[in-house]
Amino acid sequence: MSTQALPAMEQVDYIRAQKGLRSWLTTVDHKRIAIMYLIAIVSFFVVGMILGLLMRAELLSHGEQFLSGAAYNRILTLHGVIMIFLFIIPSIMAVFGNFVLPIQIGANDVSFPRLNLASWYFYMAGAALALWSVGVGGVDTGWTFYVPYSGNTDANVVLPMLAAFLLGWSSILTGINMVTTVHRLRAPTMGWRQMPLFVWGIYATAWIAVLATPVIGITLVLVLFEKFFHVGIFNASMGGDPILFQHLFWIYSHPAVYIMVLPAMAVVSEIVPVFSQKRIFGYRFIAMSSIAIAAIGSLVWAHHMFTSGMADEGRIIFSFLTFFVSVPSAIKVFNWLATMYKGSIRIELPMLFAFAFIFLFSIGGFTGLLQAALSIDIHIHDTAFIVAHFHYTMFGGTGVMFFGAMYYWWPKMFGRMYNKAAGMVGFLLFFVGFNTLYFPLFVAGLKGMPRRYADYLPEYEGYHALSTYGSWIMVTGLLILIFNLIGSLRCLRFWGTDAEENPWDAASLDWKVPSPPPTHQFASEPIIVGGPYDYPIPHLGDDDKQAGKAEVKA
């Protein structure tokens, strides 16, 4: 994509534009709001990670180690609530959707900047309520809040449900903002087919967030009504039906897994062409597969309930739709591979994360197909197999690409390049640790190890011990990856170098503004000529002063 634009003049960047905590907490700049999300989300991720470590340590050998069954259940709930509601759902959408999307479409902000800030406050309020209620209140229902247990338990489930309600509002408001921004603030010369695929991914995600989240809102309200007003919609003794709760819950929560993974796929679609220096293969198919996933993904919820009790016709239809929803995901994978084919591939950290995504998400996706088959699902339902599957898709998919996106856009966001060697070490430890941690759970699950149990029979000890060792390797890698980024910041400068405007030779608009960008990144309207994937960038190899560029023209 080439542009004719007045590059923002020698302006002070958005970080230094204003000083003081107050200027951050009252900002309406989409970039600053993104940074506030980033800090909050990474912090919650670390907390969730420590809880995961605790669970893995308890499972190191059979018998009770240091956590009682009740404590294990609470930690499990807290881990789930943090990782799902506070980390994965908002992660890429709230941080990079906010930071990158307006720049990529040539805008200076989102359509509703104040609503954007409000949505951050909703997020923080929901997060505080969730942490407090689960951490102190000792909720032990798991993150799904299934009735009848959530209606009967002594623990106070009201607060985490209110928290989920607030967090839902946060993602609805962000979704409304993103859809409107794409429609209204695109540079007038940017057509729909000139939008970067990241924008397409966030756009599809935003629609799901708007259309699916209200259902979980009303469902949680109905559970609260049962607790307070004795309206037994889900209470069998009052004529209600507990299975209906599961339906309503998954009508939201299954589309929500696409809220989680679509932005990650969108990041892969950005990274792969840049580091292959090749035009993306099948632009329209990748863009439309996001929309297709959003549409079909709304119709597969009951595959979480194959063993809950449902008519056979329903199970067959949902099984078919579940197989069907894998088609657009596969289309994306094939297109990424075709993009790399005969490209000049550079092994940089963002590209490594994209490789890891394709590898891990494929394993997660294929094991998902096993569960879509009705007969197999009866065998593996509620086993460790499921735990391994969704960690491969959610963490191996979205979690990995959250890190991939950080390693890709960090130079743009903070104007600093991290230490690449340390990043490689961190990545390798993470990748090896990840597979050591989660792969044994597939096997243990196939052999009958149930999920969510604080203890197990001795014959599963080998798998669990291996898995726990893997967790230590993985966390070492994650900590290296996080501290590598933090230590490179301008205020610390422990390592790393100053980043240029376009360190990756990327063609999209976000790399044509200074790093870090000024508050108003576009002083005037950028005139868009061509597409966002016009590779290879022609001038390469002439006067490379930048480290790492020489190998590009291999």
Next chain:
Amino acid sequence: MSDSASITTGAEKPAAHDDHHGHYGVPGYDPAAWKMGMWLFLFTELLLFGAMFIVFAVYLHKYIWQFAAGSVQLDIPIGTFNTLVLLTSSMTMALAIAVLQRGKKELAIKLLDFTLGCAALFCVVKSFEWGGKFEHGIYPGSLHLAAMTLGEQIFFGLYFTMTGLHALHVIVGAGLILWCRARIKSGAVHAERITFMDNIGLYWHLVDLVWIFLFPLFYLVG
């Protein structure tokens, strides 16, 4: 710029849609964006009630006769009256927008006052209706209700939940209309800058629309 493309000063070409704000690409007064945002918000409301309607459909299917038995205990004339009140208020809301577009500020405020009156009347009638049910011992958790069939318990549970949720929306809508009235009075909303009022009108019509579905589902299935 690391790009080989020619970079010229964009000042040669005036930005196409920055006539209503100073800087390029800074969201200013953009009626289309505000409308779009409002419609997206209305979608979330539709899905919120939509989920309730699914629940209603499931239980209607399961307890068809008990729902009929519950329905005949509701007062059709009162429900009809409230339907008319809300429909009238929707009309006066639309009229208020139409007259403000023609610059008739005073008349618009009078029409909004009438709309607010209708909203209040609706809530008063609704509270009498609920109060009547309470007096007969029909409220969630009551012994009288617990003695009824399971289907009737669910029917009245849904009745109080859905009409209650709707009444909450009426109250919120009335609050929004009050806010709009104040902004018209202060001159912040006028014929050239009417999107705020348009959006509140849309919200009010949604509240009306939901009731249009609630009324036959609860009062007329018997």
